[in-house]
Amino acid sequence: MIHLVWLVPFLPLLGFLINGLGRNFLPKSLTGVIGSGTVLAAFVISLLIFFEVRQPGFAPQVVSLFDFISAGSLHIPFAFQVDQLSALFLLIITGVGSLIHIYSTSYMHEESSESFARYFAYLNLFVFSMLILVLGANYVMMFIGWEGVGLCSYLLIGFWFKNINYNKAANKAFIMNRIGDLGFLLGIFLLIQQFGSVTFIEVFDKVPALGEGSGVLFAIAMLLFIGAMGKSAQIPLYTWLPDAMAGPTPVSALIHAATMVTAGIYMVARSNVIYSLAPHIQAIVAIVGLVTALLAASIALKQNDIKKVLAYSTVSQLGYMFLALGVGAYTAAVFHVMTHAFFKALLFLGSGSVIHAMGGEQDIRKMGGLKKWMPITNITFLIGCLAIAGIPGLSGFFSKDEILAHAWGYNKVMYALALIGALMTAFYMFRLYYITFTGKFRGTHEQEHHLHESPAAITLPLIVLAVLSVIGGYVGLPEVFGAPHLLAEYLSPIFAPSAPYLHVHHLSHGLEWGLMGLSTGLVIVMILFARSKFINYTDGGAENTGIAKVLENKWYVDELYDAIIVKPLMVLSRFFQDVVEKAGIDGLVNGVGTGVKWGGRQIRLLQNGQVGFYIFAMVIGMIVLFVISLFL
Amino acid sequence: MPVQYYIFLSIALFCIGIMGVLMRRNAIIIFMCIELMLNAVNLLLVAFSKMWVDAGRIDAASAQLFVFFVMVVAAAEVSVGLAIIVMMYRNTHSVDINILSRLKN
């Protein structure tokens, strides 16, 4: 089966080609079938591959298709690597991906058949790129997928291209990603310089030779991490993600919650050896992750756009994942990626269903009491909220708790902050839930009039995801439960190489129980607090003040960037264009020409038409030349 | 007698001729000064021929023949030159060289 792995990315590509080229004459139904079908097929293949991979003692296999780049001593094959990590991500991507495709067939149904096909083409292309990203057997392959997903996110954010603001958001996303990509590229170059290769296996074999804490490794790790920052929306490159909500909601679910944004985590997990050998950088990763988690969560507290809340929550959750990576809990990070994929996709799709029902309305202050119109959405959304809040028994609980535990082991302060972040999460999620689904409806009458539960194509994925969000956590039970940590066992080959360099503090069971109890208790308190505050929310319309205002305006980060980066750049380029180019260089060039003309005008004055003067000039010339040649 | 004397004499005449060319504006006088320059050269050539004869060169006659040819050319030049000056005088009723300065720059 492994040798057929190329089919996995190829099928979505096929879908992309068919839908893309046939967009003008394919009927919507067919388009939808092709779009979803290819991804579903890919999912099936991935499953088969997964079962093959999860056999104990499976060694990573590299499927090399052809020689992509070879210059001098550098050889970069176009190859796929199948191992536990990539197989797992294959499942997540194709699984969640196919669900969202199905969802989209109904969600995007109002679109004209042309743009409907365009939508699915883009979506397939995204899946293709994402698969390349996780399947790639070397960093260049990863970079190909890396940029590919960036492109797709650009295309999908700007899907409704008539709205110039959406395009601006798309550009912002792409450019911010590019900033990260530059870091990633430089990292790759450094790898080439050091190891003369970018293939994972070779690189990871050679890395330990450099020894722990070598400067080169720090540089590589940092540069790669910059790439991750861009892609996974970490400080300082996170501001594009909330804006990316301009895209259709399923896109937000797939790209900006479940899959693409986790590419950064995938990359770090993939290069875990490098990071384990560069502890300082790991610390930076942890800190960045933590700060991002807190900042995003704090912003999410005051957002009123349903998707914006989810977006910031995504950023915050990604922060947790990086925290995990930073503290060396790679498994936990991947675990959280998985669970987060489930419940965040669920939440987004749920919000999509709501928006769908509200006729495009996204402001939660205009909603309320929706539960009586759309029960399924309500239930699933609630499950999602519980999962993300970390109520015991749901997937979020296990993954997040594992992260917290490791944070404790790593540094108590970090644990405390992480916990605060978790509580904020619980608060804003339930604020969102209560404002949206409880209380009385605050929208207009015609909105109220055609409120309805969404069709099956929408609700079905919701249900599936809800189930997953509940049971997803049981693949990684804490050892205090005595049950085996399936995921950890499954992934152990991947993270084995870095094991010797990690200093894992094992917590005593008592302590771990205590921590669990503490977090759970506090979370429940938070939820109740939110309930009391928002269950009968009425839009007071009171202007926020002080810290609340700051939060509502996202700490004014966008304004800050505008002031310190965008404006100076504009000023600089204007200066180049108007001063240096026109006045400086070109002025100089033209100056030569003018100088010649001027000189001509002066010299010609000697030609004054009087022969007496001519002879005189000749004699003077003779004298001068004589003096030069005889006496000099 | 050192030949330098003759060299200096003819150079003096030569330069006086140049001065004349530079100082006067009457075309005919200028032309005369040019003739003076030629004669200075002739004198120098004759002196040199004498010098080389005394130094025992046989073909020293060449210098005197050169002078002869210079005279020939001078005569030819004079005929043409005066014709030109006359033509100019016809058109402008002046022999002032600076009258004619239409062509300039």
Next chain:
Amino acid sequence: MGIDLIIFTVLSAVAIAAALGVILSKNPVNSVLCMITCFVAIAGHYIMLNAQFLFVVHLIVYTGAIMVLFLFVLMMMNLNADIEPQKRNWLKYAGAISGGALLLVLVAALRDASVPAIQSGNATDIGLISNLGKTLFTNYVVPFELSSVLFLSAMVGAVVIGKK
């Protein structure tokens, strides 16, 4: 100081004085007369340098023909009166100065030229017409013939230009 030196000095003085007269005298006719004097002095030098034939030719061609021609033209245009405007004198002085400068340069350059001297004593006969004639019609026949072309063109030219 030998007789020849005295003669040389006298003739030179006359020649230079006359030459100066040519360029300084206001009246063109005087200039021509000074010119003739100068030529005669130069002719004297020719005698001293045993260039008898040239002495004759010089007198005939220059003093006789060319100068008369000049005089004739001057008369024809009746330029005997001074027609030269006296303005823009700086050019005069500039001319005088630059001419003097050239003189200085040349003298300075030729001051220490090491060349054989002239024995005034021995009288050679190369200057005689017979010798010159021989050379002229043997070695110098080519230039002699070519000078005919020169004359021809001068003649044609004079006619083309001169005729109304």
Next chain:
Amino acid sequence: MLTVLLILIPLITGLITFGLKGPGAKVFSLLSSLATLAIAAVAWTQYQSAPDSLQFTADWIPQLNSQFKVGLDGLSLMLVLLTTISFPLIFITVFSRSYENAGSFYGLMLLSQAGLLGVFLAYDALLFYFFWELALIPVYFLCSMWGGERAVPVTFKFFVYTFAGSLLMLVGIIYIYFQTPGSFSWQAFTSLSLSNGEQSWLFWLFFVAFAIKMPVFPFHTWQPDTYEQSPTPVTMVLSGIMVKMGLFGVMRWLVPVLPQGVYMWQEAAIVLSVIGIIYASCIAIMQSDLKKLIAYSSIAHIGLMSAAIFANNEQSLAGVQVQMFNHGINIIGLWIIVEVIEQRLKIKNMAELGGIATYAPKLAILLVIVSLANIALPLTNGFVGEFLMFSGLFQYNPWFAAIAGLAIILAAVYMLRMLQKVLFGEANALTATTTDLRAGEMLAMACITAVIFVLGVYPKPLLDLASGFGLQEAVTAVIR
């Protein structure tokens, strides 16, 4: 013999074309360019089987012992292919258009093609210089006669600028010629070992000539105006192929002949190039004129290429060669679209454009594709070259690579800004009238798109050619 044909066909057909009238000239020149393309293809196959059979030598000026010496190696073959592919594309694009006295137009185009091919094929310094100018003259007339309203002065500036540069190069050639045992042949030049002092100043004589042609900052000021004012087909030739003359000159005549000089000055050259990259990118961000924007982006790309050449290691040199080809294809694609827009709407000020995507989806999609190739997105042809060049530059000096790398970001900034202003948003009264691509344009763009993706996914053919240039020698020569 094939190589000679490559030059002769466009030369002769070009001269014939002068006599032809409108449509006839069009068809004839298209056929001629296709014939040349066929010859080039044959040459390619020959190159793989028997590369030596492509050398050709004949006496030219016995007094100078200068020969008509042409040949093909990987580098020249790459550029020959670029040239021979580009011209048919250009002719197809403008096929629907009719120029006044088309005979001269197409004739001059073909002559410039002959000149370009000659430059790429010449292995004799004097011959090289000869074709170098021959390629320039027709372009001068093309731009001045069929260009925009300011074309005459602008083109003249361009002409004098490059002419002065090439004359300096001529002096250099002459000097070296007198150091050789009286031969202009490339082998004689390269086998020479000049003193460091000589190489040091000779380097600048050559470098300035090539730098003006490329153009490298600060010798670039002729370029934006010329691109803006020239008729688009000519701009395609200029930006797609002619700028490669400068790069080619450096690789063929500067690095091998003056390795010490290169070694002494490579840092300076790279610094200039890197400055140029950032500088041009920044200016491109500000441009409101479509053509000028592309012109400045082209300066940035060329800057990267020259930096890579002077970084002079296997990766960078391979990358440069690949990029020479791909940049040519991509920028021609860009110009085709711009040409279409300008033809349809008679404006190239981006502020007045917008919303074209709604009315000309094909155009929009293709423009997006070409733009993405231009910003070197992976799996487009632009990526491989830039990746290798940056990598090579990084090996030379990480900081240069880092600074130059900012261009990746800036490129995204101005290209996306361009796409947004031209294609997206609500259409205005004017752009609502946009009609989509016609058959000819569509055909040309289809070919280009195919090239973009095929070479983007499978660049091996180009890389093989590049390795045919003898990277190892070039590098070792300088390290020596």
Next chain:
Amino acid sequence: MNAIITTAVFGIVLMFVGLFVKNKQQIKYFAIAGTILAFIANWYDGMLAGGSSVVLHGMVEASSFSVLFNGVAIASTFLYFLLCGSAFERVGEDVADYFALVFFILSGITLTASYSNLLMLFLAIEIISIPQYILAGADKKNLKSNEASLKYFLTGSFTTGIMLMGIALIYGATGTFNLREMGLGAGDLSPLALCGIILLAFSLAFKVSAAPFHFWTPDVYDGSPTVFTAFMATVVKAASFIAFMRLFYVSFTGGNLTHHWQLIIALITAATLLVGNFTAVFQQSVKRMLAYSSIAQAGFMLFAVVANNETATQGLILYAAAYSVATIGVFAVLLKLKDYTFDGYNGLARKEPLLALVTTIFLLSLAGIPLTAGFFAKYFVLSAAVQAGGLLWLVILGVLCAAISAYYYFRVIIAMYFKAGDAETLPITGGFKAALLLAAAVVIILGVFPGLLLQFL
């Protein structure tokens, strides 16, 4: 020798033709026949010499060099008659005499490449100069013509004095006028000889109109009847250069003699390049621009004199041919125009495409663009200078000036092709066009295969 005789004799013949042939247009055919005969005679000289050089009383020596240059000069004159011959009668009524004078000049020119005695040099220069004074003033009623003639005559005869002084001093130093017998290179240089050399350099620099002795050139070329300017500015100038080159190459070399005069010639060259190019940029009349361009071209030809080596002689021959043909062609077209300013050319390409085309070719050749003879002309002289060594600064200056020169040559091209307007032209015959095409073909062929000409050297 035969060439000299033929040309001189034909001068006389044409004077008489003037008496018997009434239709003035026909006279030119006799002249053309004359040049053809002269060419054959020159060819015969070549056969006689057969590579070796024939010396005549130490006065004239016919070598392959002289034969080749004579061939070039006569051929250019032939072309000149072909293209401009019909314009003679526009000057005045003495058409036959004009032709005769041109032939006399030509006989002088045939000497410039073959003289081997300072006396012959002197005579040659005078034979060339005196008829020119007359031709310059041929348009008697026209004050500009008078002025040109007077200026040329006064400055010219003044320079004759300088040249004679130089010759005299050299004779004083060496005791001979024979170029081969001077042996100035041997031993240390006497100040007499040095001054003589310098004075000769000045006088010849005047003849080739090099700065600062160039002042006469623009006025004379501008004032003279255009048809004669065409001749003065081309064949005559080339001949003067040959004389210049020959004198310095044959007799002022050997030892380190070159270094004594190379500097000032180099300075003169630099000055000439600058003055010529800079001033030409400013001009408004094409005729006067061409006058200055001839100064600029002189600057390039001077490279050959400075370099003073084998390559230089080749280069000078090539330059003479390229420059003469191209300039004659340009003047021929100029003669057909009513308005001599740049605007007079506006829109010529539409009205007379062929004329515009050939003019373009000639101008490109003058600018030294490859594919035209002008390129190799410039190439040879520049490479000669590089070969001589130590003159790189001059060479760089030269190429920069070449770039400048493109400016004013292209102004004409721009006017012809890219400016609107209809250039007023006189009626143009098919024969004229054919002759122009011939000239253009020569330029192109020499531009691709300069060897065709140089193989005779």
